[in-house]
Amino acid sequence: MTKISLIDLPAQYATIREAVRTAVDRVFESQHFVLSAEVTALEEEIARYCQTKFAIGCASGSDALLLALMTLGIGEGDEVITTPFTFFATASAITRLGARPVFVDIDEPTFNIDPNLVESAITPRTKAIIPVHMYGQCADMDPLLQISEKTGIPIIEDTAQAIGAEDHGRRAGSMGAMGCLSFYPSKNLGGAGDGGMVVTNSSDLAHRLQTLHVHGENRKYHHQSVGINSRLDALQAVVLRIKLPHLEDWIKGRQDKAAKYERMFAEAGLTEQINSPFIRSDGRHVFHLFVIRVCDGRRDDLRSYLHEKGIGADVYYPVPLHLQECFAYLNYRRSELPISERASEETLALPVYPELTEEQQERVVQAVADFF
Secondary structure (H helix, E strand, O other): OOOEOOOOHHHHHHHHHHHHHHHHHHHHHHOOOEOHHHHHHHHHHHHHHOOOOEEEEEOOHHHHHHHHHHHOOOOOOOEEEEOOOOOOHHHHHHHHOOOEEEEOOEOOOOOOEOHHHOHHHOOOOEEEEEOEOHHHOOOOHHHHHHHHHHHOOOEEEEOOOOOOOEEOOEEOOOOOOEEEEEOOOOOOOOOOOOOEEEEEOOHHHHHHHHHHOEOOEEEOOEEOOOOOEOOOEHHHHHHHHHHHHHHHHHHHHHHHHHHHHHHHHHHOOOOOOEEOOOOOOOEEOOOOOEEEEEOOOOHHHHHHHHHHOOEOOEOOOOOOHHHOHHHHHHOOOOOOOHHHHHHHHHEEEEOOOOOOOHHHHHHHHHHHHHHO
16 A cells, blocks of 8 residues: 655655756756845745745754844853744754753643743843744744733744744744744745745844854955854755745645544544644644644554554654753753643644645544554
């Protein structure tokens, strides 16, 4: 029986192959591979899509976070509040600058940072707050923005998994001081390799980002500050420019597949064995991942069973950051952030992408039902 991949990038590529090849050939004919007019055009298009005034391309989503923190002057001895239930890059960007990540627990149903815990974690050393829009759904931004306005502490949105997601009609990345995008190939808008972007509505922050991502250079061979080399390649830009006009249709496809899973799991009588994703009524979930919770301690057994049946499934993320070995110096204890720890033990991502067929979804749901 044909394997059902967790992520099927070849199926997506088949729908845009000729357009991508033509665009890539255009770059090779020009021989302008770094930055270029293609990158500028993509930046303008992404800014419009994200409802921001500016967008600055960089080499990866990890670099986008690093650049955003550098732009705010985060450094030795500073603290940045964030969630432990996220990809490693969120916290590694903080520590690379000599700052200290301060982890607060997540909101049970959404897997996003709990705004009610943020204010009590603020100290005189707090210089930024990084909410992560997990799995394609925005964090509850209004209380976070109120905290930011009250304290003057800027918010950097980690939007790596959530381009196109919305909170009260506001696009992910447009609400804080800056938003950080990833174009890693598996993302809803993915390139042909690593790539990232920082979006902002501040001309001052945009100017600083523009210099920092090219070694701090404000004009050729003149450096205002020590930046990094993190430029978006023209080849990535043209691939992303081909894909961007399809993004809304792809999001709709993901949402349709998610809704179908909900119906099928209910019809199969699985609502007691698994919890389907919670969807905020005041937001727009773009389903970068469709993540269920297996609450009886059998998550890993279910994953193994699905793999045996040729069905892709994976865990995002099995070890919360406060329990990672490299962050032992932060002195967090097991059970200190219990909701994040429980999520790491119960969550499981199932295949969800526009090209997923009805028959494939039926196989996934039947396999889950057979397991239980």
